[in-house]
Amino acid sequence: MRQMLDKINLLINVSLFPFQNLRFFGQHEILQVLEYEGAGEEAKEKRKQARKQMQRKLHDEILRKAKPNSLDEINLMLQKFYPMLCSERDAQRHGFAHNPVGTGQPHIEKKLYQHYFQVMDEYSEALISYRDGDVIFKYWKNDANGHKRWRFIDFMDQYKDQDKVHFFHAISRFIPLDLIVALHHSKNNIHDPVQLHEFYQHINLADAPLDDLLRRGVAENHIHASAAFNFSILWQMVMNNLCPPDYLKKFEPNHLAASLEVQEYILTARLLRLVLALYLKDQEPSLTDPTSSPNPQPRTPLFEWLKSNFEEDSETQKLLLDLVRSQDNLFAPLEKLKEALDRIQIYFINEEEKSSIDFVNTIFPEHRHIKTYGENIFLHKAISYKRQIEGDSKLDPNFEQFFRVFFKYISIKNEFYQQVTQPTIMHGLDFFRGYFDRSTEGIWDKEDYFTMMLRTLFQNRYLRKIELRISIKNDEALNRRKLLQILESYQQILKEDYKVEEDPNVEFPLIGIVYHLIKRPDDMEKDISLYDEERDHTLKGLHFGEHQEQYIKQVKMIQQLRKNVPMVMNFIVGLDAASLENNTPVQVFAPVFEEARDSQYDSLRIIDPEGNILPSQSLFFTFHAGEEFRHLNSGLRRMDEVIDYCKLHAGDRIGHGIALGVDIEEWVRRNPLVIIPRGEYLDNLLWTWGVCSRTTKLHTETLVYLERRIDEMARSLFDDLIPEGGLRVPTLYEVYKRRFKRVAFEAKILNNQKLDRKIDEGGMKEDARKSVDRLYESYHQEDTLRKLNEPIYVMMNENEQVIAADMQNYLIHKISSIGIVIEVNPSSNEAIGEIDSMFGNQLFKIQSAGNRDLSNILVNVNSDDPMVFNTNVSNELVYIYYGMLEQGIGREAALDWIEKLRKSGMDTSFIRGIRSRKEYLRILKMTILALKDSYYC
Numbered sequence: 001m002r003q004m005l006d007k008i009n010l011l012i013n014v015s016l017f018p019f020q021n022l023r024f025f026g027q028h029e030i031l032q033v034l035e036y037e038g039a040g041e042e043a044k045e046k047r048k049q050a051r052k053q054m055q056r057k058l059h060d061e062i063l064r065k066a067k068p069n070s071l072d073e074i075n076l077m078l079q080k081f082y083p084m085l086c087s088e089r090d091a092q093r094h095g096f097a098h099n100p101v102g103t104g105q106p107h108i109e110k111k112l113y114q115h116y117f118q119v120m121d122e123y124s125e126a127l128i129s130y131r132d133g134d135v136i137f138k139y140w141k142n143d144a145n146g147h148k149r150w151r152f153i154d155f156m157d158q159y160k161d162q163d164k165v166h167f168f169h170a171i172s173r174f175i176p177l178d179l180i181v182a183l184h185h186s187k188n189n190i191h192d193p194v195q196l197h198e199f200y201q202h203i204n205l206a207d208a209p210l211d212d213l214l215r216r217g218v219a220e221n222h223i224h225a226s227a228a229f230n231f232s233i234l235w236q237m238v239m240n241n242l243c244p245p246d247y248l249k250k251f252e253p254n255h256l257a258a259s260l261e262v263q264e265y266i267l268t269a270r271l272l273r274l275v276l277a278l279y280l281k282d283q284e285p286s287l288t289d290p291t292s293s294p295n296p297q298p299r300t301p302l303f304e305w306l307k308s309n310f311e312e313d314s315e316t317q318k319l320l321l322d323l324v325r326s327q328d329n330l331f332a333p334l335e336k337l338k339e340a341l342d343r344i345q346i347y348f349i350n351e352e353e354k355s356s357i358d359f360v361n362t363i364f365p366e367h368r369h370i371k372t373y374g375e376n377i378f379l380h381k382a383i384s385y386k387r388q389i390e391g392d393s394k395l396d397p398n399f400e401q402f403f404r405v406f407f408k409y410i411s412i413k414n415e416f417y418q419q420v421t422q423p424t425i426m427h428g429l430d431f432f433r434g435y436f437d438r439s440t441e442g443i444w445d446k447e448d449y450f451t452m453m454l455r456t457l458f459q460n461r462y463l464r465k466i467e468l469r470i471s472i473k474n475d476e477a478l479n480r481r482k483l484l485q486i487l488e489s490y491q492q493i494l495k496e497d498y499k500v501e502e503d504p505n506v507e508f509p510l511i512g513i514v515y516h517l518i519k520r521p522d523d524m525e526k527d528i529s530l531y532d533e534e535r536d537h538t539l540k541g542l543h544f545g546e547h548q549e550q551y552i553k554q555v556k557m558i559q560q561l562r563k564n565v566p567m568v569m570n571f572i573v574g575l576d577a578a579s580l581e582n583n584t585p586v587q588v589f590a591p592v593f594e595e596a597r598d599s600q601y602d603s604l605r606i607i608d609p610e611g612n613i614l615p616s617q618s619l620f621f622t623f624h625a626g627e628e629f630r631h632l633n634s635g636l637r638r639m640d641e642v643i644d645y646c647k648l649h650a651g652d653r654i655g656h657g658i659a660l661g662v663d664i665e666e667w668v669r670r671n672p673l674v675i676i677p678r679g680e681y682l683d684n685l686l687w688t689w690g691v692c693s694r695t696t697k698l699h700t701e702t703l704v705y706l707e708r709r710i711d712e713m714a715r716s717l718f719d720d721l722i723p724e725g726g727l728r729v730p731t732l733y734e735v736y737k738r739r740f741k742r743v744a745f746e747a748k749i750l751n752n753q754k755l756d757r758k759i760d761e762g763g764m765k766e767d768a769r770k771s772v773d774r775l776y777e778s779y780h781q782e783d784t785l786r787k788l789n790e791p792i793y794v795m796m797n798e799n800e801q802v803i804a805a806d807m808q809n810y811l812i813h814k815i816s817s818i819g820i821v822i823e824v825n826p827s828s829n830e831a832i833g834e835i836d837s838m839f840g841n842q843l844f845k846i847q848s849a850g851n852r853d854l855s856n857i858l859v860n861v862n863s864d865d866p867m868v869f870n871t872n873v874s875n876e877l878v879y880i881y882y883g884m885l886e887q888g889i890g891r892e893a894a895l896d897w898i899e900k901l902r903k904s905g906m907d908t909s910f911i912r913g914i915r916s917r918k919e920y921l922r923i924l925k926m927t928i929l930a931l932k933d934s935y936y937c
Contacts, residue, residue, distance in 0.1 A: 002836050004163065005424070008170045010066040014058075014077040015119055015152065019407050020175060021415040022258040022265060023061050026408060027112070028327040029054040033085050034108050036097045044088070054085065065256060065425065081119060081152050110396050113403040117183065117386070122153045124184035127168055128203065135181055137168055137205040139882075162839065162886040165879065168205070169827070169838060172870050173423050175414045176231055177203060182379040186387055193364075193380050196372040200459050201232045202871075205878040209895055217464035219905040220457070220873040222622075222655055222823040222862035224516075224578070225468040226440045229456045229867050231417055232373045234442050236358050238416070239270050239375075241341075243442045250441065253419055254434050262416075264331035268323065269412040271341055272405055273378065275320060277363045278348055279305055279402070280381045302401040313347075316340045324405045382406055422831050422868050429580045429628045432832050432868065439867045450489035454511075458493065460872050463509045465909045469516045469576055472554040479561055483513065483568060484931045491924055504918040512911040514574035514622065515558050517551050517592065519584035524789065528780035531747045543780045544588045545743040551592040552742075559601040559619070565934045566606035566616070567927040573910035574620045576655070581628040585683075586638050590645035591742035593621060597647060608926045609933075620652055620910040622823065627656035627833055630676045631794065632667055633684040635659030636807045640687065643820060645740040650819030651908065653860075657822040658833035660812055660857075661842020664805050667834060668796045679788030682713040686736040688803055689729060691810060702806070705799040717787050721778055726771045735775040743780075750777060812846055812857065821858040821908045822846060826879045827871045828864035839883035860905040877901060 018024050032050035035043070058078065059071055068074050075086070083090040084097075091097040096108055129138040141164070142156045150156075156164070171177070178201065185195065206214055237243050248263045259265055279302055300308075302324065310317035319332055319340050331337075349362055358374030361367070367377050385402065389395040420439035422432055443449060457466060468486070473479050490511055494500045498508045522544045530541035539546040555575065562569050575596050577589050596619060603616050623642045629635030636659045642648060689706045707729055714727045738746065750773060778784040794800065815822070826838045835841060847856040861880060863873045877898060884894040915923070 005166060005170065005837055006067045008167050009423075009425075010062070010068050010073070011077065011155065012167075012171050012174050013062050013066045014074060015081045015123075016175060016414075017058055017061065018082075018116060019411045019414065021061075021418060022411055023057065025259075025411045026327040027109075027404070029057060030085065030112065031109065031327055034091065034096050034112065036091070036108065047088070051085065061258075065423075082115070084115075107396060109400045109404065113399070113407065114390070116407065119152050120180050121183055121187060122150050123171070124180045124187065126150075126153055126156045127164070127171075128181060128184045130188075131204075131208065131211075134204045135184075135199055137165075137203055139164060139205070139207055162882050165205070165882040166837065166839075169879070170424075172203075173421055174418065176201075176235075176417050178232070178376060179379055179383075179410065182376070182383045185380065186383045191384060191387075193367050193377055194370055196376050196380060197370050199372055199376065200456075201230045201373070202459070202875065205875045206881070209891070210878060210881055210898060213895060213899055213902065214462045214874050214877065216462075216899075216902065217906060218460075218462050218873050218877065218902055219465035219467075219860065219909045219911075220463060220862055221465070221467050221653070221860045221905060221909050222825060222864055223457075223466065223468065223873075224865050225450075225453060225470045227436060227865035227867040228453050228468065229443070231421060231439075231867065231870065232375055233452060233456055234420065234439060234867065235375060235413065235416070236373060237443050238266055239273055240358055241270070247442045251419075251438060252434070253438075254431075256425075257419060258415055261331055263334055264337065265412045265415065267334065267337040267341065268331050269409055269416075271320075271323070271337060271344070272409040272412075274341070274344055274348075274359060275306070275324075276382065276402070276405060276409065277360055277378055278344075280378075280385055281363050282309075283385065299395075299398075301397045302405065313343060316343050324401065324408075327404075420867070421870050424831050427628075427832060427834065429582075429832055433580065435868045436865060448489075450486045451492060454489055454493050455497070457866075457872075458497070458509060460874055462874050464507075465510050465512070465906060465911045467512045467514050467574065467910055469514045469578065471518055472515050472558060474550075474554070474557075476557050476561060479557060480565070480931055480934060483561075483572070484928065486511075486513065487571065487924065487928050487931070491928060494921070494924075500917075500921055504921050505916065508917065510911050510920065511571065512573035512909070513571055514576050514910065515554075515572070516576035516578040517554060517589070519577060519579040519581070519624075520547055521580075521583045522547055524782055524785040526780050526782055526785060528747055528750070528777050531744075531751070533744065533748050533751075539744065541780070542743045542747055543785060544584065545747070545780075547584065548588050548591065548743050551589065552595050555592055555596045559596065559598075562619070563601055563603075565927075565930050566603070567608060567923070567930040569606060569617050570614075570913075570923050570927060572619070573617060573912075574622055576622045576624065578624045578655070581624065581635075581638065582630070586623075586625070586641040586645060587739045588743075589623070590641075590740040591745075593623075593646035596621070608923070609929055610926065614923070615913065617912055621646065621648055622653040622655055622910075623648070624655040625657065626654065626659035627829075629659055629834075631674050631681065631684060632659055632662055632664065632804045632834075633688065633807055634676070634680055635662075636804070636811050637684055637687040640691075640811055640814070641740070643814070643818065648818075648820055651821065653821040653823050653908070654815075655823045656825060656829060656833065657815075657846075658829050658835060658842050660808065660815070660822065661840075661845040662808075662834050663840075663845075664801060664808065666836075668801050668804075672796050674794045674796060675791050676794055677789045678713060678717065678792045681792065681794055682710065682717070682732075682788075683736065685710045685713065686729075686733050688807060690733055690736070691807065695810060702799060702803055706803070717784065718775060718778060721774055721784075722771050728771075731771050732775065734772050735779075738772065738776055739779060746776065747780070815846075816857045819858060821860060821904075823862055824859050824880075825862050825864035826876050826883075827869040831869060838879045839886045841880065841883060843880060844883065844887065858904060858908060859901060860908045861901055862905075873905075 013020070018027065018030055024030060029050065033047060033054050035047060035050070055075070055078070059074060062068060062074050079086045079090070084094045088097065096111060126142050127138055129136050181203070204211065248266055251262045253260055253262060282305065283300065303321065306317065306320050306324065310320065319336055323332060345359070349359060360374030360378045364377055364381070370377070389398050420435060422435040457463065470482065473482065494508055498506050500506060500508065526543045527541050530538055531545070532538045539549055558572065558575070562572055575593070602618055606614050606616050608614060623646060625642045626635040626639040639654055639657060639659065642654060685706055689703070689710060692703055692706065710729050710732060711727065714732055718727060753773070824841060824843045826841050829835045829841060830838050843859055847859050861873065861877050863869065863871050863876050866872055880901065881894055881898050884897060885891065889897070
C-alpha cells in the first residue's frame with residue numbers, strides 16, 4: 001500500500017510541476033526550452049542547456065517531496081506528461097517546434113497553457129461528476145482506453161475504485177481542487193454562475209446509497225475550533241487583507257517551501273487577483289445594452305488594458321506591466337506592492353458598495369445572491385474567458401497574456417496551500433504543529449471568527465451535532481465572554497440561515513463546548529528541597545508542579561462557571577487534554593481530572609431564568625492519547641494510564657488511540673531500533689510489569705525479561721541514591737504509581753515526614769519507605785531528570801515484540817469491556833500517526849467482525865482539524881467506507897457497518913438529552929441572557 005501511495009504522490013508532483021508551487025513561477029525555464037524562433041546549432045545548443053537546467057531543477061524539486069525509484073522514473077513521467085520538454089523531436093511532434101508564419105512566440109506560450117489545462121481537464125474528467133445537484137467524486141472505474149482516449153492519465157485505467165480514493169485524497173492535499181472543478185463545469189457546458197449556488201469547497205465522496213445513509217445525520221465529536229474552517233476561507237481572508245496585521249510577517253515556511261518571501265508572494269497574488277478580476281469585468285459585454293452583439297468577443301489584450309487604465313498613474317502602470325510581462329520568479333518590493341494595491345482599490349473599488357468579505361463580490365455584484373465563495377466566482381469567470389477566446393487565433397495575445405498572469409496567481413495559491421495543508425510525508429505532531437500554526441493564526445483572533453467558522457461547518461448539510469474544542473483562558477470573565485461569543489454567533493446563524501423564528505422545529509445542528517488543556521513541556525532545572533507551600537513561586541522547583549496547579553486552576557474556573565451560571569451546563573459538555581503527546585506525561589493530569597470529576601460541582605437540576613426546572617448535564621471526559629509515540633508501548637501505556645488514573649468511565653473517550661490499531665510486525669520491521677528517553681522506557685517497563693503481575697492471560701515468561709531490563713534502567717538512574725539491594729521492582733512500581741498524585745501535596749508530605757518512618761499504614765518497612773521517598777524526590781531533581789531524559793537505543797527484539805502484542809491485546813479487551821469510546825480521525829491519523837493509509841486505520845483492528853473473542857470497541861469518526869487535512873466528518877466516514885470495500889467487505893455489509901458508526905457518533909456525543917428544537921432554542925436564548933447578566937454584573 002505504501003508503495004502505491006508513493007507512486008501516486010510522484011505522479012501528482014510530476015504532472016503538476018509547472019504550476020504546483022513557486023519553483024517554476026513565471027515559466028521562464030520552461031519557455032527557454034521551447035524557444036524555437038532561433039535556428040542553427042547555437043540556438044539548438046542553447047535549448048539543450050535550458051533543457052538540462054530545467055530537468056535538474058525538476059529533479060531537485062521531486063526528490064524533496066516524493067520517493068522515485070530513480071531519476072529515470074522522473075524523466076519517463078516527464079516524457080509522459082510534458083514530452084515537448086524532453087527532446088527536440090518530441091517538441092516538433094507535438095507542435096511546439098514550428099510556428100506558423102506571423103504567429104511568433106505567443107503561439108508557443110498559448111499551446112503551453114492549453115497543455116496545462118488539458119492535463120487538469122483529464123484529472124477533472126477522471127475524478128469529478130455530478131449527482132442530485134452536488135459535485136461528487138467519480139468513484140467508479142474509468143474507461144480510459146475505451147471511448148475516451150486520454151493522453152496523460154491513462155494510468156487511471158489501472159486503478160480500481162478504492163485506489164482512486166487514494167488518488168483523490170492525495171491530490172486534494174496537494175492543490176485546491178476549485179480550479180479543476182471550474183474546468184469540469186466549463187467542459188460540461190455549465191456556464192451560468194448561478195450553478196455554483198451552495199457549492200463551497202468540499203466534493204461529496206459518497207456513492208448514492210452511502211449518501212442516502214449519511215442524510216440521516218452525522219455528529220462531529222472531535223474538532224478543534226481554531227482549525228474548524230477550510231482553505232477557501234483562509235485564502236479569502238488573505239486575499240482581502242482581513243488577517244491579523246502580523247500574520248504574514250510571522251508566517252514560518254517549512255523545508256518544503258519553494259519561496260521564503262511569503263509577504264511578497266501573497267501581496268503579489270492579491271494584486272494579480274484584483275487586476276484579473278477587474279479586467280474580466282471590463283471585458284464582459286454590457287448586460288443592459290440592447291445593441292450588443294449576441295456573441296460578443298472581448299478584444300483588448302491585458303497588457304493594452306493595463307496601459308490604458310493606468311495612464312495617469314505611471315508608477316502603478318510600470319509595476320503592473322513589469323509584473324505581468326516578466327517570466328522570472330522575482331517579486332516587487334513589499335512597499336511598492338502595498339502602494340499599488342491601495343491605489344488600485346481607491347481608483348476602482350467603490351467604498352460604499354465594497355463587500356466586507358471579498359472584493360470579487362464587489363466587482364461582480366450581480367452574483368452576490370449566489371451562496372458560494374468569491375474565489376469560485378473568480379475562477380468561473382476566468383475559465384469562461386478561456387472558452388470565449390481560445391478558438392480564435394486572432395486573440396492569441398489575449399490568451400497568452402491573461403493566462404501567463406493567471407498561472408502566476410495559481411502557482412502562488414498552490415504554494416500557500418502546501419504550507420497550510422499537511423501532506424502525508426512525515427509523521428508526528430511536531431511536523432503537524434507547523435501546519436496548524438500557519439493555517440490557524442491567520443484568522444483565529446477575528447471577532448467574527450465563530451460566525452464564519454460555524455457557517456463553514458454547517459455547509460455539511462448532514463451535520464446534526466458538533467462539539468467544538470477550545471482552550472481555557474486564565475480569566476473567568478474571558479471564558480464567559482468567549483462562550484457568549486460562540487453562543488451568540490450560533491444563535492445568529494440559526495436565525496439568519498435556518499429561519500428558526502419562522503419555524504422553530506426546523507432541523508439544525510446542536511453544539512457543545514469541550515474545553516481542552518494544552519500539554520506543555522517543563523524544564524529540568526528542579527530542586528524539590530526549595531519548595532515551600534506558603535510561597536507559590538517555589539512550585540517551579542517541582543517538575544510539572546507549576547503546570548499542574550495551573551491546570552487545576554483552569555478546571556476550577558470552568559466548573560465554577562458551570563456552577564455560577566447553571567444554564568451553561570447545557571453547552572459546556574466536556575474536558576480534554578490535547579497537543580503534543582510527548583510534551584506532558586499523563587501523571588500531570590491525573591489530579592486535574594480528579595478535580596474536574598468532583599461531585600461538588602454537579603447538581604441534579606437547574607432552574608432557568610423563567611423558573612423552569614431542567615435536568616443538569618454532567619461533564620464528560622476525553623484525552624488525546626496513543627496518537628504519537630516513540631515506542632509503541634509508550635502510546636499503549638498512556639492510554640491505559642488515562643483510563644486508570646484520570647478515572648475515565650463508560651461513555652468517556654480517548655482521542656485517536658492509534659497505538660491500538662498498529663500492525664506490530666510491520667511497525668517492528670520499520671522500527672527495528674527505537675530511540676527513546678531512558679525514563680520513558682523505564683515507565684513502559686514498569687507499567688508492563690504492573691499489568692503482568694495482575695493479569696494471568698499474558699505471556700508470564702516475559703516477566704524475567706522485564707525485571708532484568710527494569711534493573712538495568714534503575715541502576716543507571718538511581719544507583720548513587722539507593723543502597724545496594726534497595727532498587728526492587730515493587731519499590732520502583734510504587735514510585736511510578738505515586739507520581740500520579742498531586743505533586744504539591746506529595747512535596748508537602750515529604751517535607752513533613754522527616755521522622756518516625758518505622759512502619760507506614762500499608763505495612764512498608766522503614767528502609768522501603770525511605771527508598772520510595774528518595775526515588776520520588778529524585779524525579780524532582782535536576783541531576784536525575786537529565787538522566788531520565790537521556791536518549792537510549794532499544795532494540796525491538798522478540799521479547800519487546802511479544803510485550804507490545806500482549807499489551808495491545810490487553811488494552812483492546814480492557815477498553816471494550818469498560819465502554820471507553822475511541823475517537824477515530826482517518827485523515828489526521830494517517831498524516832500524524834503510525835498509519836500507512838486511510839485504509840489501514842486503527843478502526844479495522846478494534847472494530848471488526850473478525851474480533852470474535854471480544855466485543856467491538858465503541859468508536860466515533862471525526863475530522864479533527866478540517867483546515868489542515870482538507871476534510872469534513874462526512875468525507876471521513878466515506879474514507880472508512882472505501883476502506884471496508886478495499887478489505888473485501890460487500891457493499892451491503894459495509895453500509896450496515898457505516899450506519900453503525902454513524903449512529904455511534906450520534907449516540908456517543910457528549911451533547912445529550914432529548915429535547916424538541918423549539919425547547920432547545922428557548923434554552924439557548926436563556927443561556928445567552930444568563931451569560932450576559934453574569935458578564936455585566
